[in-house]
Amino acid sequence: MRDFSLNLETISPLAIRADHAPTRAESADYISGTALAGSLATLYRLYYQQNDTQFEELFLSGQVNFPDLYPATFGSKKMQEALTAPVYALPKTAQSCKRFSGFMPLPDEKKVTKDERHGARDALLDWAAFELGNIAQKAGQPIDVTTLLKSLREHKICPYPGCGKPMDHFAGYYRRSEDGRLATSEAEKRLQTRTGINRDTGTVQEGILYNRTVFQEHTRFWGRLKVSEDLITPLKTFIEEVGLSGLLRVGTGRTRGMGKVHVNIKPIAAEQHSIETFKKNLETFNNTLKEVALKWFPQSSYDLALKPFYFAVTLHSPVIIRDPLLRYMGTLASRTLLPDTPEDTITPVYQAASTKRVTGWNELWGTPRTNEYAIDTGSVFLFASAVALDDGMCQALFKLEEEGIGERRAEGFGRLRISDPFHLEEKLR
Numbered sequence: 001m002r003d004f005s006l007n008l009e010t011i012s013p014l015a016i017r018a019d020h021a022p023t024r025a026e027s028a029d030y031i032s033g034t035a036l037a038g039s040l041a042t043l044y045r046l047y048y049q050q051n052d053t054q055f056e057e058l059f060l061s062g063q064v065n066f067p068d069l070y071p072a073t074f075g076s077k078k079m080q081e082a083l084t085a086p087v088y089a090l091p092k093t094a095q096s097c098k099r100f101s102g103f104m105p106l107p108d109e110k111k112v113t114k115d116e117r118h119g120a121r122d123a124l125l126d127w128a129a130f131e132l133g134n135i136a137q138k139a140g141q142p143i144d145v146t147t148l149l150k151s152l153r154e155h156k157i158c159p160y161p162g163c164g165k166p167m168d169h170f171a172g173y174y175r176r177s178e179d180g181r182l183a184t185s186e187a188e189k190r191l192q193t194r195t196g197i198n199r200d201t202g203t204v205q206e207g208i209l210y211n212r213t214v215f216q217e218h219t220r221f222w223g224r225l226k227v228s229e230d231l232i233t234p235l236k237t238f239i240e241e242v243g244l245s246g247l248l249r250v251g252t253g254r255t256r257g258m259g260k261v262h263v264n265i266k267p268i269a270a271e272q273h274s275i276e277t278f279k280k281n282l283e284t285f286n287n288t289l290k291e292v293a294l295k296w297f298p299q300s301s302y303d304l305a306l307k308p309f310y311f312a313v314t315l316h317s318p319v320i321i322r323d324p325l326l327r328y329m330g331t332l333a334s335r336t337l338l339p340d341t342p343e344d345t346i347t348p349v350y351q352a353a354s355t356k357r358v359t360g361w362n363e364l365w366g367t368p369r370t371n372e373y374a375i376d377t378g379s380v381f382l383f384a385s386a387v388a389l390d391d392g393m394c395q396a397l398f399k400l401e402e403e404g405i406g407e408r409r410a411e412g413f414g415r416l417r418i419s420d421p422f423h424l425e426e427k428l429r
Contacts, residue, residue: 001065001226001402003268005084008036008069008221008250012260013192013214016251017359027189027213030173031069031221031250033317033412034360034369039250040066043242054234063231065404067223068317068377068412070173071187071215076106079175079183080220084268087175087185087222089377091314091422092352093127096120096170097158103174103182103429118160119428120170120182124312124350125292126151128382131350132293136304143302151296159428171378175222176422182429188216214258223412225265239265278398278418282389285419286310292426308388310349311397312423313337313381317415318358318374320407328373330355332381336405338396345386353379374406374413380423 008031016035018026041059048054058064070087074080096102102117129151137143158165172184196208227235242248249259289310297304313332321329321336329336331353334346356376360369385393397418404414 001228002232003273004225004227004265005086005268006067006069006223006225006263006265007072007083008223008261008263010215010217010219010221010259010261011246012217013190013253013258014219014251014261015192015212015214015253015258029187030071031223032360033066033068033223033410034408035250036069036223037066037411038361039248040238043248044238046247047238047242057231058235058238062410063228064235065226065410066412067225067415069221069223071185072173072175072220072222073185073187074175074183075109075112075186076183077108079106079177079181082175082177083222084266085175085177086224087173088316088417088420088422090120090170090172090174090184091122091124091380091420092169092354092378093122093124093380093423094120094170095123095155095167097160097163097165098168099165100158100160100163101168101170103184106181106183109183118158118163120425121155121428122423122425123152123155124352124380124382124423125289125426126155127350127352128289128310129293129296131382132304132306133297133302135349136297136302139305141302141304143297147297151292174422182425187219189213190216212253224268224415236265239263275394275398278401279389279394281421282309282311282394282397282419285312285421285424286389288424307347307384307386309385309393311383311385311419313383314417314420314423315375315377315379315415316417317377317412318356319379319405319414319416320358320372320374321405322407328355330373330375332375332405334383337383337400338393340396341393347384347386348381349384350382351380353381372407 016028016031018028037059044055072087097118100118104117104119105112133143133148137148155167158167174182174184176182192212192214194210194212196205198205243263246260248261248263250261251259286309290306293304323329331351338346354376355373358372358374362369401416401418406414
């Protein structure tokens with residue numbers, strides 16, 4: 001498959017339902033791949049009513065993987081113009097100052113003072129050192145509680161000069177520029193207040209008043225579109241034809257003028273994600289993790305019995321996985337990731353994960369989808385391997401990252417990153 005960056009801009013207010021609860025209407029903070037695929041499929045049926053074969057290939061065969069679209073509006077002009085640079089959800093191990101959260105301001109950001117944001121970092125290596133020390137302690141190593149907790153206590157307080165406030169979980173979406181700078185997206189929302197309509201009279205219904213949270217006009221979104229080689233030309237032709245036509249609408253309230261968007265796609269250079277770069281990232285993460293662990297538990301005093309190879313799995317979209325009894329899973333098992341690897345070769349070390357309910361609407365059928373449960377975006381899993389990294393394991397992990405895991409991958413589910421470089425951000429950025 002070939003990768004393309006899909007950029008979307010809202011022309012009118014956009015509302016995305018997070019669920020279908022009867023007593024409330026929560027709004028999602030991103031555009032799901034399901035909503036995007038459904039909107040494009042509806043418009044394709046209007047444009048090409050007789051081309052059933054092409055429709056099946058584009059939307060039903062799984063040869064095109066539509067992405068979740070994350071907010072990509074930035075205060076920095078340089079970040080805003082980096083249209084092929086990916087936007088990802090921050091992992092659940094990310095942390096920032098509780099009072100002044102966010103990445104440090106970039107030089108070209110406007111309306112941001114120097115001390116307004118104290119920076120952000122990742123805590124996975126801290127937790128990895130703690131877990132490895134805990135395993136060694138249970139194996140009989142003389143590690144006291146104070147020593148065991150040092151890696152976690154070290155970053156309990158914001159290290160920004162003169163701050164001293166506690167560190168807290170940091171959520172959102174971020175982009176990394178070519179020079180390594182980081183910035184979170186600043187998608188703006190607003191409340192729309194509406195009245196209910198009496199179906200008999202067509203006038204305002206007394207006692208019905210509701211609010212709807214919407215993305216403002218000209219909010220931008222980004223996603224990575226994966227397309228089979230055979231379908232690149234027809235999909236590009238279709239998106240070029242309808243992308244700026246104003247006919248494509250996404251989300252709810254479309255009959256009220258909401259959800260009008262413009263889209264375009266750009267190819268992503270193959271060298272940005274090659275097997276050589278991937279292997280280098282694996283080795284860097286593995287070496288850094290071991291260095292951090294030995295920093296807190298020196299080899300001269302303790303024997304951590306470190307495994308030859310460690311890697312992390314970070315979810316960039318929700319993952320739907322079921323066991324052989326069709327029960328939804330709330331964690332990633334080693335046999336699920338690498339089924340061809342001998343048993344007990346890969347063992348879990350640490351995880352920071354949560355689950356979410358997945359709802360949806362089938363646009364073509366006009367019916368709600370069955371509720372499902374998924375491991376949430378940003379969840380992080382750390383694994384240890386009893387064998388060193390070789391070409392076979394590297395190829396298996398690269399294939400896992402390229403193809404994803406679980407169900408409904410054509411709708412944006414199941415995307416992940418192996419040993420995400422963000423986990424190496426130990427210092428405030």
